[in-house]
Amino acid sequence: MNDHSPSEASDVPPSSAGQMVVPPAQGLATSPGEPLADGPTENQKRQLLTGGAARGLSAIPTSPTQLAWRELRKNRVAVWSGVLLLFLYLIALLAPFLAPYDPQDQVPGTLSSATFHPPMRLRFRELNGKFHLRPFVYGTRQGFTPLREIIYATDPAVIHPVRFFVPGAPYRLFGLIPTSIHLFGVENGGRIFLLGSDEYGRDYLSRLLFGAQISLSVGLVAILITFSLGMLVGGIAGYYGGVTDNIIMRGCEVLMSIPDFYLLLALAAALPATLSPVAVYLLIIIILSFIGWAGMARIIRGMVLSVREREYVEAGRALGLSDLKIIRRHVLPSTFTYAIVAATLAVPGYILGEAGLSFLGLGIRDPMASWGNMLSAAQNITTLTSRPWILAPGVMIFITTLAFNFLGDGLRDALDPKSRKLG
């Protein structure tokens, strides 16, 4: 590929299939229509931080959504990332059903234990060669190496067939329907650890699935709060301008100037010693979203500033529409595309933020499971060398954040009509 000259990038005819001719882009910071409210920096920053979406605002084609969708579909990575994320969220939603056990359940009974049980192999064929149509797992027995490491040996005499739709720990599907049917489980009083178990003998697959509920929702809810706040405050500041704008923006700058992580830390340390894990979870989300909204408000404000000078807004004002209506009907929708992109790109930050807090013991607390606290429990040399399955939450965090990044990146490209010319 190196023999292609870079010029090819722009040699694609501007009107090839799926493309629209876009009016010439306006200059960077000096476009005449845009106000220079706060010196050039504001504009520069807006240009910088809003990426393509904001620039696109100056030239929205007739049906941007359709066009964007078509663009996005061409970006395979983004599409697959999106599919993967949908899949992950679906799994999280169905976690109680998919998980064979309650995530906080240790091996019941009194004498046996399953500390760091490695993943069990699902089998169809016995060690002596006998074939079963129904998959099964062998029972195991705990032992120790001479170095006192816990090991497990399979006992070929004990067979636990895997059954589907078996009753188990009661739960409420989608938080509503009370049931106790799980997708799969084993009989004969055995345990199945498809993904191994943790230090306390809790099924790692179940924890991973329930952890997904928390880790995936933390990012989503946090971003919702961040955006509602950011759009509200930024919208007000940008639309009204003047003193309001000045006060709000100075406030935002103050918040933004404190290093995120330490602010997060100080706030997390201030969490009340509540007894309810749900409350802890909600508070952590609120704390996480507290960090991002100021930056968001600032960017939205910049965009609103430029939008409100547009002809159609002026026209609306001339027609006597109320401020609220103008903001709702005209100003906010045009900032929305940007919001979607930025939201997608911001979610990984929240997921990683929760992991960082967990590392310091300030995130979601054991016995509740989140990918963050599972990974920080895996932050141990012995784990890295001899218990690889404990790293599964790390893999999940990696995959999820990567997928969000790709999707966000794809969305940005798709929603940016200008870069389409080159595609």
Next chain:
Amino acid sequence: MLLYILRRLLLMIPLVIGISLISFGVMQLAPGDYVDQLRQNPSIKPETLARLREDFGLDQPAYKQYGLWLYRAVVYRDFGESFTYHQPAFTLIKSRLYYTFLLSFWSSLLAWLLAIPLGIYAATHRNSFLDRILNFGAFAGVSLPSFFVALLALMVAQQSGWFPVGGAQSENYDKLPQIGKILDTAHHLILPTLVLGIGGVAGLMRQMRGNLLDVLSDNYILAARARGLSERAVIWKHATRNAINPLLTLAGYQLSGLLAGAALVENVMAWPGLGRLLLESVQSLDLYVSMASFVMGAALLVLGNLVADLLLVATDPRIKLG
């Protein structure tokens, strides 16, 4: 020009006061205070705790504590004393500054040096196989918690024996000749620089790519092409220069990041930076050290923005100071 700078600097004052107020407020939110930490030791009597609290002024109502702090900060430029170290907060911060700057400088440099050429390549070879790989690599770099990557790096160091396992200097550093000292520090710097630097590449690279794509579609580039300039000249001489400009603003933001450092990585890699001190002070509720760090970080951020703006003016003739 001078007037503009002056105005910006004046604007800093309310900002910095606001930040100190917020950081004070946030620290007050945490239950208990520094002295409560000492209760871990059952042999300390309540009277001793009360005495200490009085010594530190923690028995005063919050507004008085803050007022006193502000007064002393403004009048005597005294930003308070650390409860734990019995030392001025600023002295403590200064002792860690060098290593924080060292690490931040090299890791940002690494990020920039990697991100700009890669971004240019990605923009000029849009959607090529390598573009996708680079894209993947860049995002992969930010998709794992840094504290975890740091531990992995240390394990590699231990198993290969190529790098020291954390720290910033060897134990026999002082006995080394000058050149040995430099090499020793460099040797210790490699892994933390990589861990922190790689994380910064993704954002910058995507930014650079986006900017360059924008610029490449501008009229003057078309004009340049039309004049028959070689593609190389068009991209390197004209497009890239303009595409880098917006990144300068980012550099301004990074200046404050320089100070905050990366506490978790510093912790795992035993790097003697400011982030560790700050982490420790926030956790132990060492009020004034945290506040001084926050205020300093914020002041740096504002200064960084100013510098970035001035740089922009210097490089981009289209921008005038408002």
Next chain:
Amino acid sequence: MNYPSSPVSRPFPWAALGWGAAILLFVAWVCGLGSRDLTVSDPEFKNGATSLKTLVAGSVEPPSVKGKYGGVLTEATLADPKTFNIWVATDNGSFGVGGTLFDSLIARNPFTNKYEARLSELPTVSNGGKTYTFRLKDGLKWSDGKPITADDVMFTLDMIYDPKTAGIMREGMMVSVPDKKAPGGFKQVPIKYRKVDEKSVEFTLPVPYAPVLSILNIAPAPRHKLYSAWKSGKINSTWSVDTPPSQLVASGPWIMKQYISGQRVIYERNPNFWKKDKWGRTLPYLERYVLLIVPDLNTMALKLKSGELDSTTVPAPDYPDAKSYEKRGGYTIYDLGPSFSTNYLGFNLNPKAKVEPWKIKLFQQQKFRQAVSYAINRDLMSVNLFRGLATPAWSYVSSANKAFYNPDVPKYPYNPKKAEALLDEIGARDTDGNGFREYEGHEIRFSIQTNVENNVRKSMGIVITKDLKNIGLNVTFTPIAFNKLLGSLDAPPFDWEAIILGFGGGVEPHDASNIWSSSGPTHQWHPSQKTPATPWEAEIDTLFRRGAQELDPVKRKKIYDRWQVIASEQMPLIYTLVPDALVAIRNKFGNLKPHPQGALWNQEEIFDLKATGAAPS
């Protein structure tokens, strides 16, 4: 290359392929595809230790051998020192770093538990056990050559007793005089001290006091360096960590050469150290002692393996990994037997507490607490959390404390049947058949808290929760930040139900009087009682009062034996496990005498086996 953007020719789905491959690979790796099965009949499985027993460390001090001069010993600490001035310090980091510089008058030998002479000869006792006279050794010098005299000792006491001094040594320097009206049953009275001559100081106690030596083993401070700072009221900020090390002096084996914040402390031999080896040669043998500041335990473990550290403690769960690397790493892991740290589960027995009265009533039942104790599977906990490197504990005193440990106390080996029977007996039965018991019409549900920072306690909490659910108690486990925990523990409204905490004890049992005297503020389960709420608390009060006065060691031990029996019968604090002290030390050193009280407590004697340095002149 660039793909044309027409929808007809689509780029190859690299990403999809990549994702698929990555996920498949991971799944395969995790499931151990291709690995061999270990079955129960394999010799490899059978030869392993199927039951784990704790090794017992030697209890006799090994003899010292003639050392060689030279070499470096490198250790690590988690936190920076906060000050070099140990007399005002409040944290372990500072005591560790500063304490290395200063020797004490006398010190307890960890093996014999007897006090031995250090800077001073052992004191002479007179006046019916109320007067102790310490005479400093001859020819003692600070590292800068100034003599160490009685004035230094006098100054140290002046400084410690000065209420303006920030440190926490003052409390330790008080004699507990029984006084029924005072909180804790004791009045804290300072010791009188008087200079006899240039070398001798006489201490006078208000009453005979058995633990006296544990408070008189002070480290003298250099008067010529600190007096003016103390006089001018600046002692708290003197010798802060930005003091150039050259301005510090030392009486111990080391002088500080360099301190770099966040990195390391470097010590070199103190040329004026008083101690000589058996052959009359100067000590210490080692040339340098380095203390690295490494804030992360994993990093410490890696540094041990890479050879950058000579000694670390080893958390039990990492024992197999560290042990398997012994040969390559060139170190040995010593299992020193039980450590001094204990952990317990405690219930709130305080009637004034803001907890439902029926819960307090339940917790106050001795049989309930015994049932809980029977329900905890300590052996399994030891295996799963500590790889068998921990021993069950029944009382406050760890079995490591050979001087005072009483093995003959009531024990509660794992027995869920008995636990359930005890609960039935007090009327806590599962009346509605939901698997959880009810007491006085309420389902028994309570929450166990612990401090989130402590991994051992967190692990114990999770396991105990399971054990208690097994006998029908609906327990939730809530690790929270230490500050918050303490806030609710010893101050109204006392709104906690159960808690997992621990104390790191020393040898001297009287140190526990704060906790065990019924009127003590840290009498956790029911603090600051006006009169003892129960007969057994009253008896413990009496025992502690007698124990402080009893000078005959045999009779004294009997008193504390009785205390341990009561503690174990009543179980206000249900003790769980005492983890072993595990320590890794590099093989290149001689004269190693590791002990749970300190792996390298005899630093001055330790030497590098391969050292070739010359004796210092």
